[in-house]
Amino acid sequence: MEPIWLSIKLAIITTIFLLFIGIPIAYWLSRKQSIFKLIIEAFITMxxxxxxxxxxxxxxxxxxxxNAFGIWLHxxxxxxxxxxxxxxxxxxxIYSLPFxxxxxxxxxxxxxxxxxxxxxxxxxxxxQTFFYVLLPNIKPSVFTAAVLTFAHTLGEFGVVLMIGGNIPxxxxxxxxxxxxxxxTMDYSSANSYALILFAITFVIVIGVFVLNRNAVKSPFE
Amino acid sequence: MIKIDIVKKIGGRYGNFELNVNTAFHLNTVTEVSGPSGIGKTTLLKILAGLTLPDAGTVMVENDIWFDKGKNFSKKVQHRHVGFVFQDYALFPNMTVKAHLKYGTDDLAYIDYLLEMGEMKHLENRFPKQLSGGQQQRLGILRALSTKPRLLLLDEPFAALDAALKSRLTNRLRVLFAEQQTTVILISHQENELGVDNMHIYNL
Known part of the structure; x- marks a missing residue:
């Protein structure tokens, strides 16, 4: 079950980071438009x-x-x-930022x-306006965004394969x-991982729909 | 006196035009701003509040500069100490009736006084979406009064109230304005909507 726990751990940490980074960025982007913001938003959406x-x-x-940057970090x-x-x-x-x-x-x-x-x-x-008026009035959207980010990170594959490799x-x-x-033709392990991932994600999506049942739009729009 | 001499280009659903205002409003009295739809009445109130900046000109309150394009100065909205009743009420969906007033003042006795005045004491724990249109509008008025503003700007504040309730409310408002020496500028389509003796009209 280690890979499942690792996925969940990665998704939780990523979601927490993104709550702190994403909310201020979203607020900033929602203010007056400028060419600079347009470019930043395009990068975030990529x-x-x-x-x-x-x-x-x-x-x-x-x-x-x-590389120089990698050496410097190290x-x-x-x-x-x-x-x-x-x-x-x-x-x-970076990958889940747009979500x-x-x-x-x-x-x-x-x-x-x-x-x-x-x-x-x-x-x-x-x-004060941000914390007492604006943020409380978009709570459902923040919650939906966090859940989608979590689910999306859980399902991440390509990026992990490229930079993470396969270290147990x-x-x-x-x-x-x-x-x-x-x-490695180990279909029974593959099946148990896949089934668990499917079940978790399904419950999350159902949860989002239940919480947004009063909203006019689908939360995925 | 509030001396205002400004120019502001307005673009919107009524087309593009220039708002020119050069007038003075008396302090401690009521001035009604009238004129046809889309002529810039709401924009004028927003300029006075500091929510919209003119393209040119000055706004002076007594000897205090609120706006001066020449000096590139605009007094912050937060420091102008005005009250504003918005046409769309602009209530906070996350706050109860009482929380709206608490957001403006810590004085619980004054909050009770305002709730009585607006006949909303029994609704104090309700959220805006649990209020009727008229109740929401009253809350918009009470919230604007909660900070005891020196200048109160009202954008069609009684449109959703029935005649009897409106007359009870305006009677109490007159007393409050006299007591707090409030300068009131009000957009209205009805002459002397507040029923004060010493009233001015500004035709835009």
Missing amino acids: PLVLPPSVLGFYLLLAFSPN RHFDLQLVFSFKGLILASV MVSPIKAAFAHLPGSMSEASYVMGKSKI GETKVASIAIYDAVE
Whole structure:
């Protein structure tokens, strides 16, 4: 069961990181438009459309212990990001970023402008308005985004394969373990991993639908 | 006096045009702003609140500069100490009636006074979506009063209220305005909607 636990651990850590990074980015993107923001948003969205191998390839190059950046990370932070769990976390954070940012950004943008104006007029700062008015009113979207990020990270395969490899207990997550088991004709292991992954993901998706049953739109729009 | 002399280009569903305002509003009284739809009444209130910035001109309150394009200065919304009643109410869906008022003041006695004034004491634990249109509008008014603003800007504040309730509310508001020496600027389609003796009209 080690690969399943590793997948869950990776998904939880990635989701927590992305909550802290994604919410401020989403808020910033939902404010006034600019060319610069458009470009940043395009970069954030790229993992949605690119094959994971592209991202994995560039991360592999960037973090390679043979490259300047990789050497620098290793020397100053003792960080070895290729073929390590830490590297998987970083890759997952980049790879799942659009799943966290897009729904939250849309939710911020849908709040009427007068809502924050009403708070400013009452003498409240932008930060106070953010925490007392804006964020509480998009809670369902934040929750949906977190759950989708979790599920998406759980199902990650290509990026992990590229930069994580297949080290038991370190980078051998469930999706890789399935692939590995099929390669070695161990269909019963593959089946048990696949079934568990299927069950977990199914429950998560059902949960999202139940929580959003009052919403007009599907949470995946 | 509030002296305002501004120009603002407006683009929107009523087409593009330029809003020109050069006038003065008296302090401690009520001024009604009237004029046809889409002429810029709401924009004028937002400029006074600091929520919209003019393209040129100045806004002065007594000797205090609120806006001066020449000096590239605009006093922050948060520091203008105004109250604003929005046309769409702009209530906070995450807060109860009482929490809306607590967001503006810590004075519990004053909160009770406001709730009584708006006949909303029995609704204090309800959320906006559990209120009728008229109740939501009253909450918008009470919330604007919670910070005891020196300048109160009201954008069609009584449109959703029935005649009897409106007259009870305006009677109490007149007392409060006199007590707190509030300067009121109100967008209205009905003459002297607040029923005050000493009232000014500004036709946009």
